[in-house]
Amino acid sequence: MKIKISIAFAGLLCIALSSFAFPAKQKGDDEIIYHIFERSFFDSNGDNHGDLNGIRQKLDYLQELGVTAILCTPLYESIYYHNYFAIDFKKIDPRYGTLQDYLALIRELHKRGMKFYMDMETQYVTEDSEWWKDALGNPKSRFSDYILWDDKENKKPSSIVYNLTELKGYDGVTHKITTANLNSAKSKEYNYQLFSYWLDPDKNGKFEDGVDGFRLDHMMDNLDNKGTLPHLFDTFWNPLLTRLRAINPKIKIVAEQANWFGLGLDYLQKGGVDRVFGLRLAFAIRLFRKDLLMANADSTLAMLPPGKEQVVFVENHDVPRFASEVKGNLAKLKVGCALNLLMGGVPAIYYGQELGMTGTSAKFGATDANEIPERQAFEWYASGQGKGMAYWYKQTGPYKDEFNDDKPNDGISLEEERKDPNSLFNYYKAMIRLRKSNRAITKGSYKTLINNNDQVFSFIRQNSDKAVIVVVNLSDKDQAATVDAPYARGKKIGQFIGKESPTVNDGKMPVNLPAYTIAAWTVE
Missing domain, CATH: 2.60.40.1180 (Golgi alpha-mannosidase II)
Structure with missing residues (x-):
């Protein structure tokens, strides 16, 4: 999750599908992650919000594409549409479904040989949480140690990143936000119980209903560089991850490094994680600059500690869509696809990337609505209308009429691209299959x-x-x-x-x- 006003980033590819030489499909542990902003993916119950049952109904599609794992943005309850800044970390957002719906999705993924990664950000909570309500002005509260306070009377909750104390939602409503006290003994135990529950909900040690790992959003050693929560690698993250691996040694932990222009090597060497995001390489791919590609590919892919990995991507929920950056140029989109999948690391594809969906950060001021263009409804149909379209952002709020990237019959939809052999969608399918055919690539x-x-x-x-x-x-x-x-x-x-x-x-x-x-x- 990134709160931002704006983030800027400084013909035709003629490869018909018949020109690919496909060896027999190779079995193995090659992993390709599909990153889903689930509120915008597929709506199973007609309320305009994508949900867990919607994802489960579209697993055939994901396997048709060739991906092997899913990474969802946070599922826990939050006042914000993106579900960062929690109300309750232990509760599935009701718009996404029930705990039973969630468990059904995880079991079905595992039945198909697919993996699931959960996005977690337990560093912050809102005024709507039980912690805040009970502990504000009440130092004797049982939740007092869960929140970082700037005073002894519990009247001044500490700010979060960028010294924010509140954030306006896309619906126009502002809520206060504060930092969790990750160094209190109660908070550490709470996090262990929380993470370990998602690893093995029924505690039977079989993990068929548990996550395969976590994405740690905005992970830092010195949280927000304020000096109030220093040395978190040693005091919080390493002890927590060590305990989690004692439950399931096979889990993978990926950190979103807070410094987007760093390589994340400190996270791999000192933070106890298995993977970081190849952010600098992503920026280089998007700019089509050889000098940046050479510098960042070497540092990202050739300087890793043993057993560690980079997640290679070209877009995610925090940056403008790649298709917008290259102005819809199909040839450039296909080159981006090939670099995403062939260079190395663990590739991740953001939902709709395989269609060339567009969207660039808006400029509405200090509101989380700015990122909605990068998180719009997956385009299932040529008309832009039909069962499952997740147009939650067009239903309410001051910005509901501002998002119009989903133009009908513009060539950017699964319905249109499936039947076009030269489409970006069919290129992604072919490139994924090609990748899996050669162990030198995987x-x-x-x-x-x-x-x-x-x-x-x-x-x-x-x-x-x-x-x-x-x-x-x-x-x-x-x-x-x-x-x-x-x-x-x-x-x-x-x-x-x-x-x-x-x-x-x-x-x-x-x-x-x-x-x-x-x-x-x-x-x-």
Whole structure:
């Protein structure tokens, strides 16, 4: 979750589906995450809000796409539409369904061999929570230690990030927010009981109804850099995660590093997490700049501590949609897809990314409505109307008439794209299948390959005795380049993506690429 006024980020790709050479489907543990803003995904009961049963009804679609795991934004009850800043961490938002609905979804995912990750942000609560109501002005409250106070009388709850003490919701209503006291013994035990419940709700040790891991939103060692909650890696996060792994050693913990322009290595080395988000790499992909791609791919993918991973993505719920950034250019969208899935790490796809959905942060002032354009209803139908459309943001509030990215018959919908073999949706399906066909892509190491063209980016993914070389034209003009590929010297070169079959002489690979094209070859 990011509260922001604005966040700015400094033809046609001709690969028909028939040009992909598909080996037999490979079994293995390759993971592709589908990141869902669940209020906007699919409405199962006609109240305009996406819900848990809606996700469960669309699992066939997710498996058709090829994803293997789901990451949802928070499910717990909150006064805010995005469910960050909780009222009650232990209660499923009633708009999403019941606890039974949630458990049914988890069991069905596991039955299908899929995983579920839960987004958690227990650092903040609102004035609507039981903690606040009981402890405000009452130092003797049993919840007094759950909240960070700026005074001894419990009359001044501490501010949150950016020194905010309140936030206006998209509905125009303002609520007060405060910071949880993560260093109190009661708070630490509460978090352990909370997280451990979601790991194994029925406590039978089998985990068929439990999450496969957590996304830790806005994780920091020194919360909000205020000095009031320092050294949280040592005092809070590591002890908590150690206890959780004692329950289920297989869980994966991914941290959203608060510093978006850092690599997150401190989280991997000192914070006890398994994964961080490849934020700098995401920005580089979005900008189509070779220098940034080289610098950030090397640091993001080639400098990881053993056993640690980066989540590679191009968009999420906190940034403008990639399609808006590239002005709907289909060729650039397909290059972004290929880089998202082929470079390395654990790829994550934000719901609707596979359709090229658009949306850019609004400028309504200090309100959480600014991010709604990036979180609009999944476009199931060409008309924009039909069963399951989750238009919750068009029902109420001062901004309900401001969101119009879902234009009918604009080519951006699952209904339209399914039947178009050149669509972005079908490209994502093909690229995911292609990814799963080659272990050098799913599990191989990453290394940038040097070439002599500033508009061409090249790299190799290598696993044991096999490799895949990938070359990308980042420009809107045809480009020629010579790639330094010493690994390919004397090896057999096979087609992976594209039609050209280059020859390698003394470790040099000459290539010619049309505008915004990606090509790749196997090396054995």
